[in-house]
Amino acid sequence: MSGKPEILFLAHRIPYPPDKGDKIRSWRLLKHLTQTYAVHLACFVDDARDFAHGDFLRGVCASTTLIALNPQVGKAKSLSGYLTGEPLSMTYYRSKAMQKAVDGLRARPLVAEVVFSSTMAQYIEKPLPGRKRIIDFCDADSEKWRQYAQDTAPPLRWIYEREGRLLARAETRIANWTDASFAITPAEAALFNHRRALKKDVAWWSNGVDTDYFDPVLAYGELPAADVVFVGAMDYRANVEAATYFAEAVWPLVLKSAPDARFAIVGANPVRQIRVLDGKNRISVTGRVDDVRPWLGQAKTVVAPLRVARGIQNKVLEAMAMAKPVVATSAAATGLCVHAGEDIMIADKADAMAQEILALLDDGDRRRQLGAAARRMVCEHYLWDDQLKHFDQALGASAYSSSSMEPSEKLASSA
Numbered sequence: 001m002s003g004k005p006e007i008l009f010l011a012h013r014i015p016y017p018p019d020k021g022d023k024i025r026s027w028r029l030l031k032h033l034t035q036t037y038a039v040h041l042a043c044f045v046d047d048a049r050d051f052a053h054g055d056f057l058r059g060v061c062a063s064t065t066l067i068a069l070n071p072q073v074g075k076a077k078s079l080s081g082y083l084t085g086e087p088l089s090m091t092y093y094r095s096k097a098m099q100k101a102v103d104g105l106r107a108r109p110l111v112a113e114v115v116f117s118s119t120m121a122q123y124i125e126k127p128l129p130g131r132k133r134i135i136d137f138c139d140a141d142s143e144k145w146r147q148y149a150q151d152t153a154p155p156l157r158w159i160y161e162r163e164g165r166l167l168a169r170a171e172t173r174i175a176n177w178t179d180a181s182f183a184i185t186p187a188e189a190a191l192f193n194h195r196r197a198l199k200k201d202v203a204w205w206s207n208g209v210d211t212d213y214f215d216p217v218l219a220y221g222e223l224p225a226a227d228v229v230f231v232g233a234m235d236y237r238a239n240v241e242a243a244t245y246f247a248e249a250v251w252p253l254v255l256k257s258a259p260d261a262r263f264a265i266v267g268a269n270p271v272r273q274i275r276v277l278d279g280k281n282r283i284s285v286t287g288r289v290d291d292v293r294p295w296l297g298q299a300k301t302v303v304a305p306l307r308v309a310r311g312i313q314n315k316v317l318e319a320m321a322m323a324k325p326v327v328a329t330s331a332a333a334t335g336l337c338v339h340a341g342e343d344i345m346i347a348d349k350a351d352a353m354a355q356e357i358l359a360l361l362d363d364g365d366r367r368r369q370l371g372a373a374a375r376r377m378v379c380e381h382y383l384w385d386d387q388l389k390h391f392d393q394a395l396g397a398s399a400y401s402s403s404s405m406e407p408s409e410k411l412a413s414s415a
Helices: 023-035 048-060 071-078 088-092 094-105 118-124 141-150 155-178 186-193 239-259 291-298 314-321 352-360 364-381 383-396
Strands: 005-010 038-045 063-068 110-116 132-138 180-183 227-232 261-266 284-289 301-304 326-328
Touching: 005 023, 005 118, 023 132, 023 383, 038 048, 038 094, 048 071, 063 094, 071 088, 071 227, 088 118, 094 110, 094 118, 110 118, 118 155, 132 155, 132 239, 132 261, 132 314, 132 383, 141 155, 141 314, 155 186, 180 186, 180 227, 180 326, 180 383, 186 261, 227 239, 227 291, 239 301, 239 352, 261 352, 301 314, 301 352, 314 326, 314 364, 326 352
Parallel strands: 005 038, 005 110, 038 063, 110 132, 132 180, 227 261, 227 301, 261 284, 301 326
Antiparallel strands: none
């Protein structure tokens, strides 16, 4: 052991590579903690390909425990929540193997136990003397299920309503027994803090952007250019719904006035609903790409047409860091320190979004002006070191500089 104080870090998904929203945040937090602590990592792996990153994490952490989680088995196992009266999310992530591993790690002389996501808090609910228990909720997941219920017909609506209700109770109970808890934005923290049963305030720290990596002045090579780009993991429901809505409701309006425009959906694991759009109406679906920056760099505008969005949209911050004009729904911009019309364009209706895109496609000066303002905003408010200081205060740790992070660690986040 290095002589550093030891802590436990639990995550519902392996935090490397940082190729999607929650993994960007959990990786940055984990990497940050390893500068001060000997971190014992335990997490689930729901994609067998990610086991290949185990050696890298073992080189970063004091110990690394990776436990396979089969999504289909997890879904079947989650049904036990109907018998126990628990949220299905909790029983989905319940594992005897994980509990045994965590119990072994908790026997070590830890100074703190850090949990990423509410579903992992069940493994450290029993308090042990002499150590802090801290949770990063990231988002209020219960609110996501409540929003899904509003847009879904029975019987799924009833399932989503139940999950939202029971998960909100569980989140509140967890926040009450932890020493400190965090959300990703002030607005997300407020969702917790407005609950009557909450006894301790939930604080917040925001995601950041590596502005050296997402730098518009770098050369990113040649790719088939797209005028308009949407970036996101394309097996995530909110992204699938957003891309489909844009392709069906907004993009035809754009093509009426700009028939030569091209739209690219850039992101891993596109479901069939997205794949069938490829080649239609000048739409391309890329699937996984090694680096999203060339697509962002060559786009004239980036869109974030999400109808349901929790926390902070990394895809929006990264596009803004690349000095790209972004046209987003108000949902996608929630929680961001942005000013509509100055560093981002907000449009919730299809015709309004199409009009904003067309105006930007026709005005290069406006694109450059809006993009420059967007990057300034990100550099002023969304640097990782500044944000992680909030977490340091809860742990009593000193901040460090992450400028020495290896290039291999800086991966395109949303592909």
